[in-house]
Amino acid sequence: MPTLSLSVLPIRRLTPRDVTACADLSEDRGWPREEHKWGLLLAAGQGYGIDDPEGGLVGACVVTDYGPHGRPDLSAIGMVLVAERHARQGVGRRLMRHVVTEAGTTPLTLFATPYGRPLYEELGFKVTGGAEMVRGHFLPGAAESGVSTRAATAEDLVSILRLDAEVFGSDRTHMITRLPAFADRIRVAHEDGLLIGYAAAWPNMDTHVVGPLVARDTRTAKALVTALAEGGERPLRTDIDVRHEELLAWLKDRGLVTVTSTAVMTYGVPDLPGDWTRRFAPLTVAAG
Numbered sequence: 101m102p103t104l105s106l107s108v109l110p111i112r113r114l115t116p117r118d119v120t121a122c123a124d125l126s127e128d129r130g131w132p133r134e135e136h137k138w139g140l141l142l143a144a145g146q147g148y149g150i151d152d153p154e155g156g157l158v159g160a161c162v163v164t165d166y167g168p169h170g171r172p173d174l175s176a177i178g179m180v181l182v183a184e185r186h187a188r189q190g191v192g193r194r195l196m197r198h199v200v201t202e203a204g205t206t207p208l209t210l211f212a213t214p215y216g217r218p219l220y221e222e223l224g225f226k227v228t229g230g231a232e233m234v235r236g237h238f239l240p241g242a243a244e245s246g247v248s249t250r251a252a253t254a255e256d257l258v259s260i261l262r263l264d265a266e267v268f269g270s271d272r273t274h275m276i277t278r279l280p281a282f283a284d285r286i287r288v289a290h291e292d293g294l295l296i297g298y299a300a301a302w303p304n305m306d307t308h309v310v311g312p313l314v315a316r317d318t319r320t321a322k323a324l325v326t327a328l329a330e331g332g333e334r335p336l337r338t339d340i341d342v343r344h345e346e347l348l349a350w351l352k353d354r355g356l357v358t359v360t361s362t363a364v365m366t367y368g369v370p371d372l373p374g375d376w377t378r379r380f381a382p383l384t385v386a387a388g
Contacts, residue, residue, distance in 0.1 A: 107190070109151065109158060111149070111194070112148070112149060112150070113148065114147030114148060114162075115142065115147070116139060116143055118157075119135055121149075122138045122142070122147070122149075124157070125160055125181050126138075128184055129181055136304060138179070141179065141387060142162065143278065144275045144278055145162045146163050147161070148161055148163070150195070159182040159183065159192060161177060161195050162179045162386060162387070163177055163178075163199055163202075164178070164275065165206070166268070166275075166388070174269075175206050175207070175209070176209050177209070178387055179386045182195075193222075196223055200367065207367065207368040208366065209365065209367070210364075211362040211365075212227075212362055217365070221365075224367055225367045226365060226366055226367070228366045229341065229342070229376075230363050230364055231362050231385065232348060232358055232360075232361050233337065233339045234337070234351050234357060235307065235335055235336065235337040236335055236336065236357050237335050238325075238356065239355040244319050244320075247320050248289065249289045249324055250288060252286040252298065254280075256288050260295065260298050261277075263295050264276055264312070266375070267375050267379050268373070268374045269374025275383065279302075282300075284302060286300045287327045289320050291316075296316040297315030297316055297320040297323075298324070299312065299314065299315070299321075299324040299328060299381075300383070301328040301329075301332070306335070308328070308335070309336075310325055310328055310336055310381060311382050311384060313338065313380040313381035314378055316378060318344065318346045321380045322350055339362070339382060339385050340380060341380060344380050347380060
């Protein structure tokens with residue numbers, strides 16, 4: 101299809117009914133279909149897509165707003181994909197420019213692959229950090245002494261939301277309240293009656309992804325990961341902030357290996373809000 105034709109195709113809002121088309125687009129680019137994740141992103145965030153007159157999607161991306169409804173203080177961009185047959189024709193640039201324009205003065209963030217980073221830098225995004233994806237079958241070891249965890253209950257939700265907003269630096273209620281239905285397991289860590297960490301493991305193709313992973317310290321993060329891994333047969337996968345070197349080294353000692361690295365980038369803000377020292381892994385790199 102000529103570039104001119106692509107340039108006039110309208111960008112529309114995607115809905116949860118577009119999950120299959122989005123999964124087809126992922127598969128077209130050699131990514132896992134990830135329908136479970138697409139379902140969450142299109143329900144909690146806002147998707148943008150360009151329909152291909154011949155069927156399917158030319159391209160798509162998802163934006164997840166955080167903060168007060170209608171007045172977000174941060175938006176995360178993810179799943180920026182263009183069909184292979186339409187690659188290198190400016191579709192990704194057009195989608196990103198649309199998102200930046202729609203955001204107005206709202207700061208933006210994303211996790212960039214080496215392939216996508218040049219485009220984001222061209223649009224004004226700056227690298228402010230990094231994440232390392234590790235994957236593998238978790239090898240159990242000695243328990244972290246002094247840290248106990250248990251399965252989360254409905255009564256924990258208020259405390260989880262309070263801790264998450266404090267650590268993330270923005271209100272993610274519309275995303276975190278979807279975790280019980282989205283994740284297979286959610287664990288919490290308490291000390292003296294106070295919530296000091298929580299984490300979830302959710303199914304993604306043949307793995308369990310650990311995220312979010314929020315913890316007071318590395319020892320608590322280790323305890324939460326260990327508890328989530330117990331009894332699971334799937335390999336674990338998670339994206340760890342590269343500044344948490346001790347946790348990354350520990351995960352590799354437990355059998356996980358590096359798969360890829362991504363750059364954390366921001367637009368309109370010099371750094372992400374919140375407390376990175378307690379933010380070990382995102383729910384998904386597609387939603388910050």
